Amino acid sequence: MSHHREMQVFLAVAQAGSLAAAARALQLSQATVMRTVAALESRLDSTLLLRGPRGVSLSPAGAAFADSCQRILQRVEEAERSVTGLHASPAGQLTLALPLLMTHQVLMPIAVDYLAAFAEMSLTTLAHEEPPRLLEEDIDLAVVVGHLPSSSGFAVPLGQVRPLVCAAPAYLARRGRPVSPDDLPAHRTIATSSTGHAGEWRFAEGPIKLAPRLICSTPQAAIRAALAGFGLTRCLSYEAHQELQTGQLLTVLEDFAAAPVPVQLYYREGRRAAARVRSFLDFAVPRLRAHPAFQA
Structure with missing residues (x-):
């Protein structure tokens, strides 16, 4: 298995906190995931995962390596998109969850501009006050107010509210x-x-x-x-x-006043959804970060 694929498998395990959940997400057998992680640990001569009765957790070396893997894989994806033009004209349905008042107060003008820029995209917004379970609820992205629990998603900071x-x-x-x-x-x-x-x-x-x-x-x-x-x-x-x-x-x-609260755009990464999700991230994140509502 290539080093690139090893990193993908390890990162999936690190984010899911479970070999079984990572195997399901990757559509691989659990045995394949276990062998891949074991081969990676052997090649690096380092323990990356700590196995226990309640699942797996990251060792200090594993946590540092997971951060590196995420950065490297994101750069690889960006490089591939720049060559293939993968999200030059994305098409399909995007589902975004966020607090109800944020839709009215912040998002809607940005959403309308996004749909004008990407004519083949459709957008569904869902009112969601708590961090959603993206995979289980079939949600592509979510704006979350507050600190995120440990999860298998990625988070982009947008600012703070007070x-x-x-x-x-x-x-x-x-x-x-x-x-x-x-x-x-x-x-x-x-x-x-x-x-x-x-x-x-x-x-x-x-x-x-x-x-x-x-x-x-x-x-x-x-x-x-x-x-x-x-x-x-x-x-x-x-x-x-x-x-x-x-x-x-x-x-x-x-x-x-109490301390400001962070606002983050939370998303799940998948090969089939990457173009749709990335088009929204690239378009909306700079505008959301500039919005005065997030300048606490």
């Missing part, structure tokens, strides 16, 4: 601006139950317990209530990006 507290100017004129998080219990607050923290808001110095006057099931409903002047709500900056840009909502307690 947690913030905001309200309509009319509410602040009527009730005043809170000076510190300790002032919040004296205000009308609007919480979101889908975050799992309706009864407390987290700040850099710790959480503040609250008794919200209104609890909404979604961030968009809470933002609508804040726009109506009902009270203060807490959200991520991208969720109310346009309302903040136009002054319909104003932020408060900026000096007490």
Whole structure:
């Protein structure tokens, strides 16, 4: 087996954390995958995988080698595409998962421009608040807010968003601006139950317990209530990006905000999907990185 193929097999195992899962992804037998990794370890005279009752994990040398393999294989793929023109005119269906409000606040103008540039492509967006299982749910790419769990995918950093507290100017004129998080219990607050923290808001110095006057099931409903002047709500900056840009909502307690949260474009790499996925990555990533919603 060629060195190139050995690296592909090892990287699949490293990303899947399982010989069996890697074998399924590569459409090889598990015995072939095991022999390939063993031959690679013998050739390199180094232990790359640590075998245990719960599967396999990377040794320190294996983790470093996996990073190198990923970089090398990506460069090889880019070189092949530059010669073959593989994604000069990609065609087919692309499925992108991302939080619902990000579709409205950030993505849609970029998506429309992408489809105008690639006439043979179709795009389906799915509302997905949590990191999806790309392979199991047949999703090509996902915009994920927060740190990714260990997975078999690749992640491209897009920027950061920040947690913030905001309200309509009319509410602040009527009730005043809170000076510190300790002032919040004296205000009308609007919480979101889908975050799992309706009864407390987290700040850099710790959480503040609250008794919200209104609890909404979604961030968009809470933002609508804040726009109506009902009270203060807490959200991520991208969720109310346009309302903040136009002054319909104003932020408060900026000096007490919790740490920014990373935003990443998460994707799975496959030979059949590479052209479709790469066309979107090449087109959308620079535009997403430049978007003010991701400049926390």
